[in-house]
Amino acid sequence: MDRVCVVTGANRGIGLEVARQLAAAGDTVVLTARDERKAAEAAAGISGEVLARRLDVADERSAADLARDLEKTHGRIDVLVNNAAIHYDTWQRASEADLGVVSQALETNLLGAWRVTLALLPLLRGSGHGRIVNVSSEIGSLASMGGGTPAYTVSKTALNALTRMLAAELRGDGILVNAVCPGWVATDMGGPGGRPVAEGARSVLWAADLPDDGPTGGFFRDGRSIPW
Numbered sequence: 001m002d003r004v005c006v007v008t009g010a011n012r013g014i015g016l017e018v019a020r021q022l023a024a025a026g027d028t029v030v031l032t033a034r035d036e037r038k039a040a041e042a043a044a045g046i047s048g049e050v051l052a053r054r055l056d057v058a059d060e061r062s063a064a065d066l067a068r069d070l071e072k073t074h075g076r077i078d079v080l081v082n083n084a085a086i087h088y089d090t091w092q093r094a095s096e097a098d099l100g101v102v103s104q105a106l107e108t109n110l111l112g113a114w115r116v117t118l119a120l121l122p123l124l125r126g127s128g129h130g131r132i133v134n135v136s137s138e139i140g141s142l143a144s145m146g147g148g149t150p151a152y153t154v155s156k157t158a159l160n161a162l163t164r165m166l167a168a169e170l171r172g173d174g175i176l177v178n179a180v181c182p183g184w185v186a187t188d189m190g191g192p193g194g195r196p197v198a199e200g201a202r203s204v205l206w207a208a209d210l211p212d213d214g215p216t217g218g219f220f221r222d223g224r225s226i227p228w
């Protein structure tokens with residue numbers, strides 16, 4: 001099937017590599033970035049069917065514009081990868097957190113994914129085989145939580161909760177919703193020393209490529225369950 005796949009925050013890092021791997025597999029990729037020029041530059045560097053579109057996940061209107069545009073051009077989408085994220089706040093701890101930073105992290109990492117999902121849900125329902133992949137992190141796991149990176153951590157824990165809720169609701173529409181951890185990856189966010197971006201992206205792609213009887217409402221890295 002020729003799938004239409006939307007990736008957020010795809011101008012660099014894991015999002016860009018996810019877009020590259022989807023396009024290499026023959027999918028039509030809607031490569032989105034909050035800066036239209038960066039989206040176009042990134043798309044130009046990838047072979048295959050790649051469309052560049054502006055999408056600021058923190059902006060309601062931007063999400064609505066993309067939905068309208070894709071409704072006209074494709075009438076459906078099959079995969080949404082909620083990848084965009086900010087504020088890996090290694091500089092602070094929960095007991096002394098700047099709540100302004102926490103609020104910004106929630107706005108992008110939680111509400112951004114939620115906002116884009118709501119805007120694109122009618123198009124995902126049109127697929128019959130929809131997949132939503134929320135790019136999370138094991139750092140948001142309640143099972144092993146400490147006091148570090150508080151803004152980022154609570155945003156990913158909340159994204160995991162959203163994953164469970166949407167999965168429960170959308171199962172009847174044939175939409176599988178899962179959270180994935182790409183592992184520690186050597187990107188601008190992850191810094192040097194992490195694993196290659198291609199490996200992190202493969203961990204994300206696994207959930208985009210699930211068969212219709214695949215899992216939903218789970219939390220995975222490299223195709224294996226990890227603790228909530």
Ligand code: NAP
Binds near residue numbers: 056083085182183185
């Ligand atoms: P990255 O290199 O910092 O890239 C983040 C991307 O998100 C950039 O394209 C950025 O765009 C985009 N973005 C930020 N705010 C946005 C907004 N409002 N609207 C649209 N795009 C926005 O990060 P990464 O390492 O590739 O991380 C990708 C995902 O993996 C994130 O969800 C992250 O939490 C997760 N993750 C990463 C690691 C790791 O070790 N790297 C580990 C676990 C989980 P700009 O260029 O415009 O800023």
